[in-house]
Amino acid sequence: MTLRVGVIGTGAIGQEHIHRITNKLTGAKVVAVIDVNKEQVQAVAEKIDAKIYETGHDVIKAEDVDAIIVTSWGPTHEEFVLASIAAGKPVFCEKPLAVTAEGCKRIVDAEIAHGKKLVQVGFMRRYDESYRLLKETIDNQRIGEPLIVHCAHRNPSVPQGLYYGAMPIVDTFIHEIDVLRWLLNDDYVSVQAISPRKTRDAAEDLQDPLMVLLETKKGIRINGEIFVNCRYGYDIQCQVVGETGVANLPEPMSVLMRSEAKLSTDILVDWKKRFIDAFDVEIQEWINDTLKGEVNGPSAWDGYFAAVTADACVEAMEAMNSGKIVPISMPECPKFYL
Amino acid sequence: MTLRVGVIGTGAIGQEHIHRITNKLTGAKVVAVIDVNKEQVQAVAEKIDAKIYETGHDVIKAEDVDAIIVTSWGPTHEEFVLASIAAGKPVFCEKPLAVTAEGCKRIVDAEIAHGKKLVQVGFMRRYDESYRLLKETIDNQRIGEPLIVHCAHRNPSVPQGLYYGAMPIVDTFIHEIDVLRWLLNDDYVSVQAISPRKTRDAAEDLQDPLMVLLETKKGIRINGEIFVNCRYGYDIQCQVVGETGVANLPEPMSVLMRSEAKLSTDILVDWKKRFIDAFDVEIQEWINDTLKGEVNGPSAWDGYFAAVTADACVEAMEAMNSGKIVPISMPECPKFYL
Amino acid sequence: MTLRVGVIGTGAIGQEHIHRITNKLTGAKVVAVIDVNKEQVQAVAEKIDAKIYETGHDVIKAEDVDAIIVTSWGPTHEEFVLASIAAGKPVFCEKPLAVTAEGCKRIVDAEIAHGKKLVQVGFMRRYDESYRLLKETIDNQRIGEPLIVHCAHRNPSVPQGLYYGAMPIVDTFIHEIDVLRWLLNDDYVSVQAISPRKTRDAAEDLQDPLMVLLETKKGIRINGEIFVNCRYGYDIQCQVVGETGVANLPEPMSVLMRSEAKLSTDILVDWKKRFIDAFDVEIQEWINDTLKGEVNGPSAWDGYFAAVTADACVEAMEAMNSGKIVPISMPECPKFYL
Amino acid sequence: MTLRVGVIGTGAIGQEHIHRITNKLTGAKVVAVIDVNKEQVQAVAEKIDAKIYETGHDVIKAEDVDAIIVTSWGPTHEEFVLASIAAGKPVFCEKPLAVTAEGCKRIVDAEIAHGKKLVQVGFMRRYDESYRLLKETIDNQRIGEPLIVHCAHRNPSVPQGLYYGAMPIVDTFIHEIDVLRWLLNDDYVSVQAISPRKTRDAAEDLQDPLMVLLETKKGIRINGEIFVNCRYGYDIQCQVVGETGVANLPEPMSVLMRSEAKLSTDILVDWKKRFIDAFDVEIQEWINDTLKGEVNGPSAWDGYFAAVTADACVEAMEAMNSGKIVPISMPECPKFYL
Ligand SMILES: NC(=O)c1ccc[n+]([C@@H]2O[C@H](COP(=O)([O-])OP(=O)(O)OC[C@H]3O[C@@H](n4cnc5c(N)ncnc54)[C@H](O)[C@@H]3O)[C@@H](O)[C@H]2O)c1
Ligand SMILES: NC(=O)c1ccc[n+]([C@@H]2O[C@H](COP(=O)([O-])OP(=O)(O)OC[C@H]3O[C@@H](n4cnc5c(N)ncnc54)[C@H](O)[C@@H]3O)[C@@H](O)[C@H]2O)c1
Ligand SMILES: NC(=O)c1ccc[n+]([C@@H]2O[C@H](COP(=O)([O-])OP(=O)(O)OC[C@H]3O[C@@H](n4cnc5c(N)ncnc54)[C@H](O)[C@@H]3O)[C@@H](O)[C@H]2O)c1
Ligand SMILES: NC(=O)c1ccc[n+]([C@@H]2O[C@H](COP(=O)([O-])OP(=O)(O)OC[C@H]3O[C@@H](n4cnc5c(N)ncnc54)[C@H](O)[C@@H]3O)[C@@H](O)[C@H]2O)c1
Missing domain, CATH: 3.30.360.10 (Dihydrodipicolinate Reductase; domain 2)
Structure with missing residues (x-):
């Protein structure tokens, strides 16, 4: 089984995650992308043959999307994570989970209310x-x-x-x-x-x-x-x-x-090299866990x-x-x- | 595109390579297996839903097999590598390429005669x-x-x-x-x-x-x-x-x-841990190269x-x-x- | 010229300093010793052929004593250092210089009043x-x-x-x-x-x-x-x-x-081994400086x-x-x- | 007791040994010196108040010289070491003991004939x-x-x-x-x-x-x-x-x-710094041993x-x-x- 992933935000780290899912990791495929920067998302989508949506919410709702990766700007994270929970879909959200503690709390409450863990936060050092x-x-x-x-x-x-x-x-x-x-x-x-x-x-x-x-x-x-x-x-x-x-x-x-x-x-000297392997492990384990219906990485509580x-x-x-x-x-x- | 691999010899390292192709690496799938130990190959095949063949040569000839991995006992390597060359299929052969220098030389000659590099030898330290x-x-x-x-x-x-x-x-x-x-x-x-x-x-x-x-x-x-x-x-x-x-x-x-x-x-203390990551890199790069029609790893000449x-x-x-x-x-x- | 040293307090570190002056260092000789433990000082004096005095003050006053080493218990240091200053004789005092800041201050004042540096404190790490x-x-x-x-x-x-x-x-x-x-x-x-x-x-x-x-x-x-x-x-x-x-x-x-x-x-594991060489350097430099009429080690001010x-x-x-x-x-x- | 030392050859290392005996080590004093370079030996002798002799043999024979240090050019070592043995005086000879194996052998034979170890060779690494x-x-x-x-x-x-x-x-x-x-x-x-x-x-x-x-x-x-x-x-x-x-x-x-x-x-980078402490230990131990009538360092046999x-x-x-x-x-x- 292949995990069909939708990526919201195809900036620097969004592209990196897309690249690793497509070329280095196993078990997942990026099928949907969205960015407010239309030109950029176009270029990204073409390379991997993914569908472009109008908004992050469209990606979250898309029938052929099993799980979400949120790599847009920090202030937008809360909204997309809450929407993912509402849709009952697993979501990997780059740090920060939300830009305020209250925002994080809202996510924690929503997830508990939903009754099943769906959220993982992008604290990659745990994978180093x-x-x-x-x-x-x-x-x-x-x-x-x-x-x-x-x-x-x-x-x-x-x-x-x-x-x-x-x-x-x-x-x-x-x-x-x-x-x-x-x-x-x-x-x-x-x-x-x-x-x-x-x-x-x-x-x-x-x-x-x-x-x-x-x-x-x-x-x-x-x-x-x-x-x-x-x-x-x-x-x-x-x-x-x-x-x-x-x-x-x-x-x-x-x-x-x-x-x-x-x-x-x-x-x-370059910080990017320090945790590059950790990102690979992080996303691979997230894919594996998600396919099993589990969340074992940093939770919404950890983000909070x-x-x-x-x-x-x-x-x-x-x-x-x-x-x-x-x-x-x-x-x-x-x-x-x- | 996914590389369809046939594995000849499902002993210790054969199983390890099958495991990594199936669970850790990207771009390939083991579709065919064979071992003289019937019970063992049965168990292996079941787990990955691969077809079992009668002989290594049948694997090599199989239409839906794009590339061969030879992990049977050393003395059998030469025969299977030569057959792969004859079939024009890329072959990854665990060391040794052949148990005699003359055997290696025969492979080199066959490959040159074939006119295109097909053979890679399993010297994994280069990938460490x-x-x-x-x-x-x-x-x-x-x-x-x-x-x-x-x-x-x-x-x-x-x-x-x-x-x-x-x-x-x-x-x-x-x-x-x-x-x-x-x-x-x-x-x-x-x-x-x-x-x-x-x-x-x-x-x-x-x-x-x-x-x-x-x-x-x-x-x-x-x-x-x-x-x-x-x-x-x-x-x-x-x-x-x-x-x-x-x-x-x-x-x-x-x-x-x-x-x-x-x-x-x-x-x-355990030698297996020392080069475990190298094996992953080795096989991943072999998959990538093979999909591009290239051989960049240790060649038949290196084996010779x-x-x-x-x-x-x-x-x-x-x-x-x-x-x-x-x-x-x-x-x-x-x-x-x- | 040989520096003639009087040692007040021939306990653990007193004996060590006597040993190094006698057997390892150059330029000095222990000629006078005193300890309230009579038996112990007797044994020490015999080995090095030094004269035993009644009190620390007698050692300080002795005509053939050029410089003093104070290695008695901490609470007695101040008294002997002040007496050494009064006698105008260089004095090496094991740490602490005095057991109270006020005591140290009295030594500083006395030394300044005397007009010439005489006091060195036994902070040996500087010599490590x-x-x-x-x-x-x-x-x-x-x-x-x-x-x-x-x-x-x-x-x-x-x-x-x-x-x-x-x-x-x-x-x-x-x-x-x-x-x-x-x-x-x-x-x-x-x-x-x-x-x-x-x-x-x-x-x-x-x-x-x-x-x-x-x-x-x-x-x-x-x-x-x-x-x-x-x-x-x-x-x-x-x-x-x-x-x-x-x-x-x-x-x-x-x-x-x-x-x-x-x-x-x-x-x-044994702390004694960590700074053993530093003690040698410390005392040797103190001997050399003292022979030149200088104090270059940790001063009374440092002790204060x-x-x-x-x-x-x-x-x-x-x-x-x-x-x-x-x-x-x-x-x-x-x-x-x- | 102070060991009275005569030094033959006051070049680079001769001067270094004289300096350490005079200023850093204990138990010895350089009382006699000789070098074919008259000007140089004059300068050296003045600083330490030692007597200058005409030849190395005069130093060896001098009544107030207890032990010899040979730091002249290699080809002259054998002669001075043999003379020291003949005079029954302990001799520290910088490496090489002699420039030929035969020369070393003659020293070994002479020392054995004399019946008591007198010779030590300057292999300072043993003291590092x-x-x-x-x-x-x-x-x-x-x-x-x-x-x-x-x-x-x-x-x-x-x-x-x-x-x-x-x-x-x-x-x-x-x-x-x-x-x-x-x-x-x-x-x-x-x-x-x-x-x-x-x-x-x-x-x-x-x-x-x-x-x-x-x-x-x-x-x-x-x-x-x-x-x-x-x-x-x-x-x-x-x-x-x-x-x-x-x-x-x-x-x-x-x-x-x-x-x-x-x-x-x-x-x-500077080799001199590598073994500088070893030289101090070497000469100090030689002094100590010599005062006890012993030779414990590298022997004539080791030199041979x-x-x-x-x-x-x-x-x-x-x-x-x-x-x-x-x-x-x-x-x-x-x-x-x-
Ligand atoms: N774990 C880490 O070490 C690490 C490293 C880098 C970045 N990050 C996090 O990842 C996130 C993205 O960082 P980046 O460096 O890729 O930034 P970036 O600016 O390069 O990319 C963010 C992208 O999000 C898009 N975007 C913004 N709002 C959007 C919206 N509402 N809908 C769709 N797309 C939207 C932007 O157009 C941009 O392309 C940040 O939260 C950052 O903190 C984490
Ligand atoms: N690169 C390395 O560091 C490394 C490490 C281990 C093994 N190897 C090499 O891999 C090869 C296999 O080693 P292993 O440890 O897996 O041995 P193994 O004995 O565990 O496995 C070999 C398998 O090949 C099968 N076999 C033998 N002849 C066959 C034939 N004609 N047809 C089909 N199957 C046949 C055997 O039944 C067995 O299951 C050896 O050549 C070994 O040198 C290399
Ligand atoms: N620099 C360092 O690391 C270091 C290490 C050890 C000790 N010290 C200091 O050295 C001093 C002595 O320590 P020690 O371990 O040798 O203790 P110790 O108890 O072994 O020796 C002290 C000696 O002083 C004698 N003494 C006490 N009062 C006396 C007096 N009025 N007149 C004459 N002798 C007197 C005692 O009888 C005893 O023999 C202490 O102040 C200690 O802090 C410093
Ligand atoms: N152990 C070591 O690592 C080490 C290091 C340096 C030198 N050495 C040895 O020490 C010896 C001297 O080396 P150096 O670097 O001091 O050389 P140097 O040339 O600086 O000194 C040798 C001195 O011996 C004098 N001399 C020569 N012949 C003499 C004689 N017949 N009588 C009296 N004096 C005479 C010379 O005039 C000169 O001053 C050499 O044998 C060398 O191998 C050993």
Whole structure:
């Protein structure tokens, strides 16, 4: 059986997902596409011989569409996800699930009301080989109970004028927010923010680097560094300190060189290369699960939790260095999502 | 378009290839199978809804079979590959291409006579990510011209009574023989063998470890260690010393741990895990190439070269420690294969 | 010329310093010793043919004693250091300089009044090869201006009943407090403390691990982990994140092994081995400087700064998780110490 | 007690040894010096207030000289060592002990005839921390019995016109020859040489890189790479493959950096820095041993064995690529040296 997929939003990542479904993955076929950019969707549709619809809602309603992928702009996600639930169709929605916590909550409520899980959110780090190895190490009790996490998200640079304010949280740290909850199998309860000395490479409207201190229900402390003008490379670090040992996220595979007075491996510069394989695994597993009528990836609840946490982080950031501890308040996780 | 594949030999690796084509890869479908073990082939065929034939030749001739995979026992390979060429069908043959150099030569001759490349040999290391990164490093001139290769093939252990005599060459080192030619883009001209002190873990009928010294046309010296009872793990090492630097084959990705007074990463023990991804890439690329009417993987010529080299290595091994230098004599590579 | 040294306190570290001066270092000789433990000092004196005095003050006054080493219990340090200053004799005092910040201040005042630097404090990490390499890297601007420091002080275990309360600060983190000021060439302005989930291996009277967040004058943020029941080894980590790169404290030299399915180096378990060479360098440089009439090591001011910082850290620890930011208030550094 | 040392030859290394004895080490004093370069020896003597003699023999005979250090040109070593033995005085002789195997043999015979060990040869690698750690690992049976050694001696470059012919053996590999015998606690029985593709950076009169294959009594095979124009740094590698594991010579301590898209540590370029600490340890231990009337360092026998081995290596090098296996013939080691 082949999963017939409709894609809403054929921009950068939409096209990438279409490409991987068509050329690299198995079990699915993109049969329907839509984008407000008509020229672009035309070009995309031609290459894969898919039908173009008028609106996202038409795609969702189309009889020959089994499942939806939402890769349009963030503010449109909620609407299309709700419509998919209404239509009873499985939907993979790129992050964010919705641009507000309330929006996410509405999706959670709708899905529970529908009575069956349909929604998966595009937090691809959970599919990354290095994170999976790290999680396996923790789950196998090789370091005992986790107590502290030191992590860092470093980009070589960000475009001035296009990246500012709360973006270190909502655009960058959002991935740590989701993946660490999953990694630790734990929830957040509070957050604090601290601003280190600012790099000369950061624009005026950006605090860079930034330190975010999260506390979990079990008492684990996460000290998260976000440094988006670090110059030297795209570098995702994660060190988990447990009761009996410490485990580090593996570095991407690289040739160990002896050259020019250095013993070295390469660090990536282009962020796209870091999680490219994770996207493949993510979509393949989504296809497989969907064909079986299951949702096993990041759920609407996870998307909601990430949104609430991000809001608290932004609040903490706005009060940074004041010692203010912002609570992260979530209702109990409904049985539906356990 | 979907490539319709017929598989001859549904033993261990045959089943693995069928599984990956069916569940993980895209663009192909196994439609025909055959094995002398009737019960086994029955079970395999059922799961994937493929037709069972009487003989390999029937599979090759079947109208709805576009391409052949040969995964029967080594001694049967030559016959099925020749038949595939005769039928004008693309054929992927697990190593060895044939059990003698003469057999390989017959395939080369038949393929040239046929006038179009059809044969690919299952040397999967060329598809391994770590080898590809190493080759890229060399090809990008990051270490200048290669001068020396230090490599090691280490297994934790081998079954006594089942692994002996020349098997370190024909079963184990054969992969280095192929992959280093490809890595260095060079051919071999001679070989010598040396026996180090034997480990107490080796059976009487086995020289373990063994050192094989290969010389290439360009004068590169390869010093190959084969150590199949090394106890500590399955470990494939390759260090290329060039004019301006040294490059090492990356280690498989692993979590860096601090635990029990050690800073460590895990070394694999099970060889199957080491190249599992490489097999996926290998077969996917073979499917893609075959659909385009191309053969870009290890050719019949490569299979022939490997066979001749292995024969010379065995001869050197039989004269080990005598200083005997065994020439590796091959005709010029026909234009057909350049 | 040979420096004639008098040692006050011939306990564990006193004997070690005597041993190194006598057998490993050059330029000095221990001629006078004293300890309230008469039996012990007798045994020590005999081995090196030194004169035993009645009190520390007698050692300080002795005509043939050029310089003093104070290795008695902490609460006695202030008295002997003040007496040494009064006698105009150079004095090396093991940490702490005094057990209260006020005591340190009295020493600073006395030394300034005396008009010439005489006092050096035993912060030996500044003499450790790995810290020196790290400082060199920073000073050579290889990572640009430092912005963040992630550091960890991990012990395999501490004796229950003997290590509790504020000891993670005053006994353990005190070394980080001094060495990071020196490393960064910066002063502290405030501190905050956070308690991560507690390890099951910690006694009731101990918060372990503990996180201490220091802020420097230049705005650098130090996130210090103190974990004294980490089980796996004695491990001192320090990572400095700068504007253009990140530098890590080198690990102690160790053989890289492949064994038992692990690629590993050893981590020390015994803390004594970690800085044993640093003590040699420290005392040798102190001898050399003293012979030249100089003090170039950690000064009385450094000892005072460490004491004030430790007090603030303890205050922060007592208010941990409250968000309380404790200021670290020091007068301007007098010209005398610049 | 202070050892009164006479130094014959105050060139580069002579001055270095004088400097370390005077300023860094303990237990000795240079009281007598001589060099055929009168101006130079004058300058050296003044700084340390030592007496200048007319000839090396005068130094050896001087009543107030307890022990001799020979750091003159190689061809003069034998004469001064024999004279020291004749005078019954301990002598530390920089490598080579003598420029011919016969010369070394005469020294061995003289020392045996004298009846007491007096001679130590300047093979300083045995005192290097990294080699000591490696030896400890082997001696503690952490890798089982050694079977193979892969080692490399790489220099960034050598001066054209000054380094040629057999110098890769006699000037460079000579250190491996001694240190590996000590490391493995084994003797050599044969050698073979192979020339890899030559680097374009090597002069016409130099085979670079070069591979030397040594066999030991126990059957261990050493595959030694000598590459003196490797460009990238001064790099000493040694990997010992044992029955249960593999141990690698530790790299010199260095800061792990993330910078300019590389995760790197520095490789030394200046060879002088690599073993500078080893020289200190070597001379200090020689002083200590000499004061106790012992010789525990590399003996005259070791110097003799190195000379015979080097001669065989040179013979193998002259017949390289012929498959010629040159025996290394030594008499049984006399009890005197066991
Ligand atoms: N998981 C990740 O790491 C990751 C990476 C990249 C992007 N994303 C997410 O994917 C989404 C898309 O990002 P992108 O980089 O592809 O952006 P993009 O701007 O390249 O593409 C978005 C496309 O959506 C189309 N679109 C907008 N509104 C629409 C509507 N109402 N109906 C139909 N089409 C509409 C636009 O015309 C555009 O072509 C964003 O939410 C982004 O956060 C996630
Ligand atoms: N590239 C690699 O690393 C790799 C790994 C494993 C196996 N191989 C190669 O694959 C081949 C198969 O190995 P395997 O481990 O699967 O062995 P296997 O014994 O498990 O399977 C071989 C199968 O071929 C069948 N067979 C034998 N003769 C036949 C014939 N004439 N017609 C039809 N079927 C026949 C057998 O009944 C058996 O089921 C071998 O040549 C082996 O060298 C390569
Ligand atoms: N820099 C470091 O890492 C480091 C390491 C160990 C100890 N220290 C410091 O060194 C000091 C000594 O520590 P230790 O481990 O050697 O302790 P210790 O108890 O082994 O020795 C202290 C000695 O001082 C003697 N003493 C006490 N009061 C005296 C007095 N009034 N007059 C003469 N002698 C007196 C005691 O009898 C004892 O022998 C402490 O301040 C400790 O903090 C520093
Ligand atoms: N262990 C090592 O790694 C190492 C390193 C460097 C040198 N060495 C050895 O040390 C020796 C000296 O090397 P160097 O680099 O100092 O050379 P150098 O040329 O700098 O010094 C040798 C000195 O010996 C003097 N000399 C020569 N003949 C003499 C004689 N008959 N009497 C007195 N003095 C005489 C010369 O005038 C010169 O000053 C050599 O044998 C060299 O192989 C060993």
